[in-house]
Amino acid sequence: MAYIPGFFMIEPSAEQSKHRAAGLFVRKEKKFDVDIFREQLKEIRLETRRNSAALIEQLKKTLAECDGIETTSAKDAKEAASLIKAFAGDREIASINKSNVVINEIRPELHRVGLKTYLRYYGEFKNFEGDKFQKKIEDYWSLPNIHDKHLVESFDIKRRIPITSPSESKDYIAILGVNAISAEDGSVYFLQHMSNISKDIEQAYKVVVVLSIEKILKNSIDAVNHTRAMGIFGLESILLDLIPHDVEKFDFDSLPLVKNEKAKEIMFIIYDNGRSDLLNTPYQDLFLCIDCRACARQCPVGQHIPFEKDMVYSPKNYLLGSLQGWLHPFEFCLHCGRCEVECPVNIDIPSLIWRSQFEYYERHPRGLKKRLLDDPELLAKLGCLSAPISNWSVKNPFVKLLTEIFVGINRDANLPTFHRETFRDWFKGAKNV
Ligand code: SF4
Ligand code: SF4
Known part of the structure; x- marks a missing residue:
């Protein structure tokens, strides 16, 4: 009936x-x-x-x-x-x-x-x-x-x-x-x-x-x-x-x-x-999500991501969007883990974000900017070798503007001071004092 x-x-x-x-x-x-x-x-x-x-x-x-x-x-x-x-x-x-x-x-x-x-x-x-x-x-x-x-x-x-x-x-x-x-x-x-x-x-x-x-x-x-x-x-x-x-x-x-x-x-x-394609894949835990957005409340980057202001943001929504192909991989994630701690069904969002990034860059080439930012060790070595010129340049407003335009680092960001002396050398010297 x-x-x-x-x-x-x-x-x-x-x-x-x-x-x-x-x-x-x-x-x-x-x-x-x-x-x-x-x-x-x-x-x-x-x-x-x-x-x-x-x-x-x-x-x-x-x-x-x-x-x-x-x-x-x-x-x-x-x-x-x-x-x-x-x-x-x-x-x-x-x-x-x-x-x-x-x-x-x-x-x-x-x-x-x-x-x-x-x-x-x-x-x-x-x-x-x-x-x-x-x-x-x-x-x-x-x-x-x-x-x-x-x-x-x-x-x-x-x-x-x-x-x-x-x-x-x-x-x-x-x-x-x-x-x-x-x-x-x-x-x-x-x-x-x-x-x-x-x-x-x-x-x-x-x-x-x-x-x-x-x-x-x-x-x-x-x-x-x-x-x-x-x-x-x-x-x-x-x-x-x-x-x-x-x-x-x-x-x-x-x-x-x-x-x-x-x-x-x-x-x-x-x-x-x-969604059904995610079942029986490493992303199947996304199916457990109840869309409570508790993870959004904890995420330190959500308010600063430049997407449409009334998008319903949550780390899970961003990840799902990237898997569906309407968003890029979640590059903004700091992998702080706060979203996972807050999630009532324990979805390990940070690991899934890592995985989706790796999978994406297995299929797509990384540009110079991405390769540089992905390798902080190399950047630190170059900065130390070129100190004090590197320290002058990261504080120079014109260089900061160029860095923002071409590398994507905000001009107001405080970058570290580089030293030619390594930590090991400094420690040896400190022991001898
Ligand atoms: S791990 Fe990433 S997505 Fe999760 S709260 Fe931290 S910054 Fe946000
Ligand atoms: S906290 Fe967990 S259940 Fe809630 S929206 Fe985020 S991922 Fe989904």
Whole structure:
């Protein structure tokens, strides 16, 4: 029998936390244990990775039984964009949510097929803009360490959005990357901190739900826990989004409402873009990722990488982008390891970044600049042999400018002072004093 899948919003919820706090106090319930939750999450993700192909097939069967849902598959971003364009008809305005899949991967192709995309999310941050607020969060290390304060358990299902009854709509299309979907019953889960996603599901004339294949979980219990984990482990990384971004906004709220006689049209796209190729390769752990962006909160280089400002940055997204071929290898990585420490499913991102770099340069020649910067030992030897001329030149503004243009070292960087005397010679001399 045909039925309608549920669309659920999982949101920060003080209400539920208060109940649990009361339960701890009155009924002596056990405290939420973040380490146990992390282990459960790993199990859920391993299961998803092991059974990915079967889960995709199961979901297709489930969705085929659903009323008013069109389900398609896209092997890459280009195919997804042309499906969306055909579905949108003559509509040009699209609202997108802050998802890696939609923003980083599909959006450039949407622009190529003539759709204008806007992040409604940033429009909702307008009250946070201002120098004072920006100053507080521009430094990653000033984020408040929420886990240390045990503020971890505050994400719950707040509401179910009705989708197929006739309603009032606005004349735009919403393209939403999903956080999790249950293969068993097709229920869809979004993590929402503001109200942009639920507004889009309620108001958009047509809705596209992009299901990247690692977001297909066995059942609704796993899907809820996966989505809650995104909120719990990624809570601090959202604070990074509050930094005012120079993004084009569109006032969806001021679009007029029009009576929609028919049920809302919904299209699900099962989206791969190279993900299934990663299974059974050394990169298969990327399939465990829940996109919480806890690794982004810890990464010291993320804020300084020159890509589009509203790209959804995380070390994992950058690595995946380089494996998919739309980004260069992650040259900016310092291999500090902070992302791995923070990752709730223990993905060894730094090693995978190394591997992807090696593999890339096995296939592509390294230019002179890259070879020089890859060999600090050689640079140090040349600097020492030519001291004090080398010391004069690294402080000379004109040479600094040339070094920035041709070698890529920022002119404001403090370079080391070179010495002709080796450490061994210095040590021998120091012993003889
Ligand atoms: S290892 Fe690289 S990607 Fe990870 S936190 Fe450090 S700089 Fe960022
Ligand atoms: S790789 Fe990053 S985004 Fe993915 S689960 Fe780990 S911390 Fe979260």
